[in-house]
Amino acid sequence: MKIELLYIDDCPSWETGLQNLKSAMIQEGLIADIDLVKVHDDVEATRFKFLGSPSFLVNGSDLWQETRETFALSCRIYATPNGIKGFPTVNMLREKLHSLVEQPS
Amino acid sequence: MTWALVLGMIWTVTSRVSSTQPQAQPGAVAKEGFSAPDFTLDLLGGGKVTLSDLRGKVVLVNFWTSWCPPCRLEMPAIEKTYRSYKELGFVVIGLNLTAQDSERAVAEFVKEIGVTFPIALDRDNEVGNLYRNTALPTSFFIDRNGVIRSVIVGGPMSEALIQSKVEELLREGE
Numbered sequence: 001m002k003i004e005l006l007y008i009d010d011c012p013s014w015e016t017g018l019q020n021l022k023s024a025m026i027q028e029g030l031i032a033d034i035d036l037v038k039v040h041d042d043v044e045a046t047r048f049k050f051l052g053s054p055s056f057l058v059n060g061s062d063l064w065q066e067t068r069e070t071f072a073l074s075c076r077i078y079a080t081p082n083g084i085k086g087f088p089t090v091n092m093l094r095e096k097l098h099s100l101v102e103q104p105s
Numbered sequence: 106m107t108w109a110l111v112l113g114m115i116w117t118v119t120s121r122v123s124s125t126q127p128q129a130q131p132g133a134v135a136k137e138g139f140s141a142p143d144f145t146l147d148l149l150g151g152g153k154v155t156l157s158d159l160r161g162k163v164v165l166v167n168f169w170t171s172w173c174p175p176c177r178l179e180m181p182a183i184e185k186t187y188r189s190y191k192e193l194g195f196v197v198i199g200l201n202l203t204a205q206d207s208e209r210a211v212a213e214f215v216k217e218i219g220v221t222f223p224i225a226l227d228r229d230n231e232v233g234n235l236y237r238n239t240a241l242p243t244s245f246f247i248d249r250n251g252v253i254r255s256v257i258v259g260g261p262m263s264e265a266l267i268q269s270k271v272e273e274l275l276r277e278g279e
Contacts, residue, residue, distance in 0.1 A: 010174035045259065052240035052259070066239060072259025074240040075173045077205065077233075084205050084230045 001100075004035045006048055006055040011075035013086025017054035024093035028101065045071040052076025054087060056096075063096040064088075135236040137256055141166070141247045144232045146200070146225040149211060154198060154225050157251065162194045163274040164247040165267070168238050170202050171210040176242040179261030180218050186267045187222045194249070195271050197222035202241070204230040246270045248277060 005021060007014035021034060039050050049062075052074040056063045064078070078088045088096075135142055141164075145155040156164070167183060169176035180199075187197045201211050203226040215224055227233055236245070244262060246255040255270055 008174075012172055042259075064239075068258060070258065072257075073175050073261075074242065074259035075170075075175070076240050077202070077238065079234075084202065084233060086205065 001030065001032045002035070002057075002059050003032050004037050004057040004060075006037045006039055006050055006053065006057065008039050008053040008073055008075075011053040011086065013075070014054035017056070017087035020087060020090045021056060021093055023090045024097055027090070028094055028097045030097060030101070039073065042072045045073055050074075056088070056093065058097070058100055063093070135245065135253065135256075137253050139253055140251050141245060141253050142235045144235060146227060146232060149201070149208070149215065149224040149226060152223075154223050156198070156247075159196050160251050161249050162196045163190075163249060163271060165195070165197045165271070166200055166236075166245040166247065167197060168200045168202060168233065168236070168241060168243045170206040170241055171214040172206065173241040175260035177214065177218075179242060180214075180220065182262060182264035182267055184218060184220050184222065185264055186271060189268070190271050190275065191222075193275050195275060199224040200232060201226055202230060202233050202238070203228045204233070246274060248274050 003021075003025075005014065005018055007017075018034070018036070025032065037048065039045050039048060039053070044050070048071075050071050051062055051064070051066055051068065053076055055076060075086060077084045077086060078092070080089050080092060082089070141156060143155070143157045145153055148154055156166070165183065169180070171177070183197055183199075187195065199220065199222055201224055203211065208226065211224065211226070236243075240258050242260045244257040244260075245253050248254050254274060
């Protein structure tokens, strides 16, 4: 399983997102490296189909996919049970990871 | 059986009672080609803004927060365009996702940049939800008829890009 976290330096939430991802992986018993991918500009944003920082990809697919035609640097926001945040909660990540583990491609 | 039918009818009628909260209006979807969903929000410094009151003008609704670097970077270009075109019927609503910000930080940033267009405070993310906003900044260019003509997700938008979109929409009303 290839796990990537796409981020831009300036959006402040990606580090919390990374910690939550690590916690979710531990709780789901997943052992895998997390590749941190820094997105520098709109060209890279387009190449990576970057939906905002932080974005979580498993085997190349965003865990919260969206239909978007253009891509640019942005800070992503997530609808959590506690309102909008700049990162998903541990439980939100666990649910996504759990469903992927249950239905391996 | 009859009672169940009556209760069902009562539930159907009462569930349609409108509230004062922004909500999806019939036919209002926050996508290009659709009428912009209406909203009313408090403004920084006092007063309120209602999107539908701006019908007849070209409107840029720019979702932002003070901690979002691309948002901060594009704000001077938005301000400059606003100053250049406001007399021709261009309006900007700087829609701050205050649920993820602080009004103090918003006020400080607005003062620092010298923003003169209205800053709306989305304290409960009601409008963010209405517009299905998932990234910052996000900009909605709305024509004089209240139709969303262009959506830009991410940034920073260049001054040239903002101007070209505004000029195109302003020309349509001539």
